[in-house]
Amino acid sequence: MGCVQTFIIFSAAALMAYxxxxxxxxxxxxxxxxxxxxVFYSVFYILDIPxxxxxxxxxxxxxxxxxFVLSLSSVSG
Known part of the structure; x- marks a missing residue:
């Protein structure tokens, strides 16, 4: 479930950058x-390396x- 939640934020950031x-x-x-x-997060999760x-x-x-910062800086500047 964590991957889905972080992907939503990333997809918004990537879309803004685009x-x-x-x-x-x-x-x-x-x-x-x-x-x-x-990808490495999933590997470390499986291997239980906090x-x-x-x-x-x-x-x-x-x-x-x-x-997000790059996108906002290009719009405001």
Whole structure:
């Protein structure tokens, strides 16, 4: 269920980045980092490694947040 909840936030951030024309290396890297982090989150969840799981959650959240910030900065500036 956690993957579905975080995907909703990421999809909104990615859609905002697409609509605002964010095609920078940072935006692309954040999108890729989110997907990789979610894959590793699942692996760490299965292996029961809480620190790894927390780090992957943080990377995924930071990636989505960065996409939101990039989108909002291009609209306001």
């Amino acid at each position: 609509v605002t024309g964010q095609n920078s290396t940072l935006a692309i890297g954040c999108a890729i980092a989110f997907v990789i982090a979610r 620190l790894g799981r927390s780090l992957m959650f943080a990377i995924g959240s930071l990636s989505s947040g960065t996409l």
